[in-house]
Amino acid sequence: MRKREEKQRILILGGSGFIGNALYKELLPYFDVHCTYCQQEGAFSENQVFSKFCVEEDSILLLLNTIKPTVIISALKGDYRNQFEVHQQIVNFALLNEACSVLYISSSEVFDGKFRLPSYENDSTLSETASGKFKISIEKLLLETIPQQTGILRLPMVLGINSPEILHLRQCIRHQANFDVFPNLVITATTISKVCQQVHYIINHSLFGIFHLASNDMVHHEDLFREITSKLGDKLPIFKSVFSSNDDSYNAILPKGNKLPISKQITVSEVIEECSLKEEIISIK
The missing domain is CATH 3.90.25 (UDP-galactose 4-epimerase; domain 1)
Incomplete structure (x- = not known):
């Protein structure tokens, strides 16, 4: 699905991680990109587009109101309860800023309670693990509150x-x-380079919905x-x-x-x- 095009200011939550940092490198030459990091302070503290943000300690609202992103990419890690609160605040920000879209990096874990067949975008989710159940809760939060501003990006290995x-x-x-x-x-499976290409395409074309970015x-x-x-x-x-x-x-x-x-x-x-x-x-x- 497609929504209207607009100039993009991107905030990558978890920009110091494997996926987040690869997305940062992919998108930086083309957009106004900002990122967060929690640990590895020496590697990121001198980079002006990186801001320190730890889900267990910091409020996301100050960062959102300062940067005013038009695209939020969530590749966060950390305590599940704190992460959920962060995403609730992201939803509140998006409701007040209809030009803002949210891309949530999810995974195949949302189907780890199913094991007899492969899973497709519109299949019902079912998980037996804490990680999978948490990702389902975030997907549900975003899809039920800001469906036309949400992209759920489910990744395999x-x-x-x-x-x-x-x-x-x-x-x-x-x-x-x-x-x-x-x-x-x-x-x-997929590769990190292909994921970066796909996310770049999704942003360029202002797409929303559920995507299985897999082979x-x-x-x-x-x-x-x-x-x-x-x-x-x-x-x-x-x-x-x-x-x-x-x-x-x-x-x-x-x-x-x-x-x-x-x-x-x-x-x-x-x-x-x-x-x-x-x-x-x-x-x-």
């Missing part, structure tokens, strides 16, 4: 050459250490990491198989009713190719 999971895999390969794989778990196809967890490993070189980690049942279970979200253009979509094979590129030096701006 997010990989990439500098992603935590691939860095861990490389370490396990180097040290011949255990790397857990789940032979009966069917998943979707168009599925793969078994074990097969995905064995394939990535085979492309990284001849050495292997110690693959430790973890079984939760004898049958396949699904932790897979698929785009169906709210797809982005083909150029903004991704497949499992493309995820594998990107994850097996030459390792890069991690940098924080």
Whole structure:
């Protein structure tokens, strides 16, 4: 779905994290971008577009009224109760500022109580974990109060050459250490670079609704990491198989009713190719 276009001033909550910082680097050349950080003070305190904000300690209202964002991207971490209060304040700000939209970084965890089939955008959510239940509560809050100002961006496993999971895999390969794989778990995946492209597109086109920013196809967890490993070189980690049942279970979200253009979509094979590129030096701006 699309809403009217407008000049964008973007506030990324959680701009020091893996996803938030990648979005910052992607969007900075094109928009008036502001970010928050909580820890890693030395890395961000001298950057004028970063403001210190910790959900357990600070009020978001002062930041919102100072920056007056037209797009709020929430990639926050922290205490669930405090996070919920922050999002309630974001809703109140958005209700008073109809030009402001909210993009909430959610995940496949909102379906972790379902395991027999993959899940699509309009499927009912169901979670058995605290994290999944919390994300459902935020999704509900936003969709019920500011539906035409809300984008719910559900992510699968997010990989990439500098992603935590691939860095861990490389370490396990180097040290011949255990790397857990789940032979009966069917998943979707994506890369951080593709997520950044997709979010950029969603902002440019003022889209709202629920988006599954995941690969168009599925793969078994074990097969995905064995394939990535085979492309990284001849050495292997110690693959430790973890079984939760004898049958396949699904932790897979698929785009169906709210797809982005083909150029903004991704497949499992493309995820594998990107994850097996030459390792890069991690940098924080």
